[in-house]
Amino acid sequence: MIKRKVLILSTLLSFALCIGSAWAGNLATDEYTGGGTVVNGVPPNINSVTLMMAPMGNILYDNGPLINSPGTGAGGADESILETITLGLNIFGYGHQVAADNRIADDFTINSPGGWLISNITFYAYQTSSSITSTMTAANLRIWDGIPGEVGSQVVWGDDSTNIMTATGWSGIYRVTETTSGDTLRPIMTNEVAVNTVLIPGTYWLDWQTDGTLISGPWAPPISILGQAVTGNGMQSVDGGVTYAAVVDSGTADPAGFPFIIAGNLNGFGAPKTIPLLANEMLLLLAALLALVALVTIRRKMA
Numbered sequence: 001m002i003k004r005k006v007l008i009l010s011t012l013l014s015f016a017l018c019i020g021s022a023w024a025g026n027l028a029t030d031e032y033t034g035g036g037t038v039v040n041g042v043p044p045n046i047n048s049v050t051l052m053m054a055p056m057g058n059i060l061y062d063n064g065p066l067i068n069s070p071g072t073g074a075g076g077a078d079e080s081i082l083e084t085i086t087l088g089l090n091i092f093g094y095g096h097q098v099a100a101d102n103r104i105a106d107d108f109t110i111n112s113p114g115g116w117l118i119s120n121i122t123f124y125a126y127q128t129s130s131s132i133t134s135t136m137t138a139a140n141l142r143i144w145d146g147i148p149g150e151v152g153s154q155v156v157w158g159d160d161s162t163n164i165m166t167a168t169g170w171s172g173i174y175r176v177t178e179t180t181s182g183d184t185l186r187p188i189m190t191n192e193v194a195v196n197t198v199l200i201p202g203t204y205w206l207d208w209q210t211d212g213t214l215i216s217g218p219w220a221p222p223i224s225i226l227g228q229a230v231t232g233n234g235m236q237s238v239d240g241g242v243t244y245a246a247v248v249d250s251g252t253a254d255p256a257g258f259p260f261i262i263a264g265n266l267n268g269f270g271a272p273k274t275i276p277l278l279a280n281e282m283l284l285l286l287a288a289l290l291a292l293v294a295l296v297t298i299r300r301k302m303a
Helices: 002-022 272-303
Strands: 059-062 080-084 103-110 116-125 136-144 155-158 164-177 188-200 202-212 235-237 260-268
Touching: 002 059, 059 116, 116 164, 116 202, 136 164, 136 188, 188 202
Parallel strands: 080 164
Antiparallel strands: 059 260, 103 202, 103 235, 116 188, 116 260, 136 155, 136 202, 164 188
C-alpha cells in the first residue's frame, strides 16, 4: 500500500516538474518574416507569399494609412496610389537614406496617465526597382521630447547610428500612380525596430533613417488617403539631422505625414513578456510545493 502511494506521489511530482519546466521555456514574442521573388518579371500572387505585417499584438498608435486601394495591385496586392491627376501630387516618397545622411520625422502624443511601454515600432520604406525580397539592411531612431533640431528639444531615447532593426519584409503594398496601377517597380517594405522603453505622457517626435543595398533610396512613402492632399506634419533633414523642414509635396505644396505603428503596452499593466514570466514563477512554485508535500507524505508513511 505504501509503495503504491509512493508511486502515485512520485508520478504527480514528475508531472508537476515537467509542467514547470515547459512553461519556463515559453517566450511571449511574435516574429514575422517576409520575402519572395519576382520570377521573370511576373509578380507573385499575394496569397502565395509570406508578408511582413505590422505588429498584431497591442498596437498603441497608428499614424495613418498607407493603403488607399486594397487588392487592386499586381497579384492581388494592395496599392498606395499617388494621386497625380485627381490631386496633382508629385512625390512618391521622401529620402531618409543613410548614404546621403537624410532623415525624416513625425510626431505622436501619449495621453495615458501611466505612459506607454513601447516594445517596437514599424516603419515603411522602398527602393525603386527592388523585388519583393527586402533590400533594407538597417534603421536607426531617435525619440525627441519636442520638434527635432529646435532649441529646448532633447533626444530622450536612441541615437543616429545604432542599427535597431529586428525584422524587415514585404508589406504586400506597391507604390503606384493613378495611371500605373498594377506596376511593381516600388514594392514597400515594413521595417520593425526594437525600442523597449517607457515614455511618460506628452508629445514626442520619431526621427529615423534607413539603409538598403540598392542605389535608389530608401524612400519613405507618405500617408495616403484618397481625395486628401494634406496628410500630416512630417519633417525632413537633408543635413544629417542638424536642421529640419516641413515635408511638402512639390506638386501642390501640401504638407504630408508618414505612416508608422507603435506597439507595446500601457505602462502599469505589464509588458507582453512580464505575464508569462509570472506564470512561470507560479508554476515553478506550485511544482516545488507538490514536491515538498510528496516528500513529507513519503517520510510519514515510511516512519
